[in-house]
Amino acid sequence: GEDVEQSLFLSVREGDSSVINCTYTDSSSTYLYWYKQEPGAGLQLLTYIFSNMDMKQDQRLTVLLNKKDKHLSLRIADTQTGDSAIYFCAESSGGSYIPTFGRGTSLIVHP
Amino acid sequence: DTAVSQTPKYLVTQMGNDKSIKCEQNLGHDTMYWYKQDSKKFLKIMFSYNNKELIINETVPNRFSPKSPDKAHLNLHINSLELGDSAVYFCASTSDGAGNTEAFFGQGTRLTVV
Numbered sequence: 320g321e322d323v324e325q326s327l328f329l330s331v332r333e334g335d336s337s338v339i340n341c342t343y344t345d346s347s348s349t350y351l352y353w354y355k356q357e358p359g360a361g362l363q364l365l366t367y368i369f370s371n372m373d374m375k376q377d378q379r380l381t382v383l384l385n386k387k388d389k390h391l392s393l394r395i396a397d398t399q400t401g402d403s404a405i406y407f408c409a410e411s412s413g414g415s416y417i418p419t420f421g422r423g424t425s426l427i428v429h430p
Numbered sequence: 431d432t433a434v435s436q437t438p439k440y441l442v443t444q445m446g447n448d449k450s451i452k453c454e455q456n457l458g459h460d461t462m463y464w465y466k467q468d469s470k471k472f473l474k475i476m477f478s479y480n481n482k483e484l485i486i487n488e489t490v491p492n493r494f495s496p497k498s499p500d501k502a503h504l505n506l507h508i509n510s511l512e513l514g515d516s517a518v519y520f521c522a523s524t525s526d527g528a529g530n531t532e533a534f535f536g537q538g539t540r541l542t543v544v
Contacts, residue, residue: 350531361434361520361535362473405471411531417463417485418524418533420473 323421325408330427337395339424341408344389348410351384352418353393356405365393365406395426403428433457436521436536443511444544451506451539453521462504463533464496465520473520479504511543 325341343351349370354362368375368382368391375382381394395402408421436453443449455462461480467473477496478485484496493509508515521536 352532354533356471359538361537362522362533363535364532367532407473409533417461417475417478418522418531419475420465422470422472425471 322419323408323410325406325421325424327422328425328427330429331398333398333400333428333430335398337393337398337402337426337428339393339395339406339408339426341391341393341421342389343391343408343410343421345410345412345419346389347412348389350411351382351391352409352411353380353382353391354407354409354420356407356423358404362407398426398428400428400430402426433534434521434523434536436519436539438539439537440540440542442542442544445511445513447511448507448509449511449541450508451519451521451541453504453506453536454502455521455523455534456502457523457525457534459523459525459534460501461524462498463522463524464504464506465522467518467520467538469517476506477504508541513543516541516543 323343331337352367353365355365356362379396383392405423407423409418411418434455463478464476476490495507497505518538518540520538522533524531
């Protein structure tokens with residue numbers, strides 16, 4: 320199976336909260352990331368969390384990490400149409416710093 | 431100044447041709463990468479390279495080869511292009527060492543093989 324897994328699509332109404340989930344397999348993962356890819360553009364780092372943390376909040380973004388279950392989530396509060404994009408979960412571990420990406424979740428925000 | 435820049439942005443070519451995509455980073459990073467994003471948006475690593483080591487994803491055909499003239503550049507050469515090579519190719523870079531390894535990406539090169 321893949322090292323990092325995410326659901327492929329999420330559709331939400333504008334103003335609602337979005338929750339994008341990710342699971343990973345590498346127990347030595349040191350950093351876990353969320354990247355955003357807008358149409359026709361490269362990936363940009365949204366936020367990251369170190370593996371000894373279980374939560375990180377940054378304005379409308381909340382990252383939750385369950386290290387025991389190897390589960391990472393990204394919550395976007397008050398989702399806006401400008402949040403429509405593909406969101407990639409990624410991890411890097413102490414052994415190799417090569418970031419490994421999930422397949423990406425396409426977030427569609429409708430009015 | 432663009433941190434990671436790649437050229438060209440679009441590349442249309444015929445099957446069987448040989449082509450190159452260039453990548454440059456001005457971040458002083460030690461490691462550079464090439465990723466392939468297919469039509470389903472799946473992002474898969476092809477190569478990672480620093481001045482010490484080239485790591486190749488074993489699923490990448492040997493028609494693909496990275497060339498690094500210096501630390502700031504990692505170009506991707508593709509020989510005998512096939513229809514299945516059509517995809518968006520992203521260059522990225524990270525700094526070495528322990529700590530957060532945020533990857534900085536180029537804007538992508540959309541390769542279409544006809």
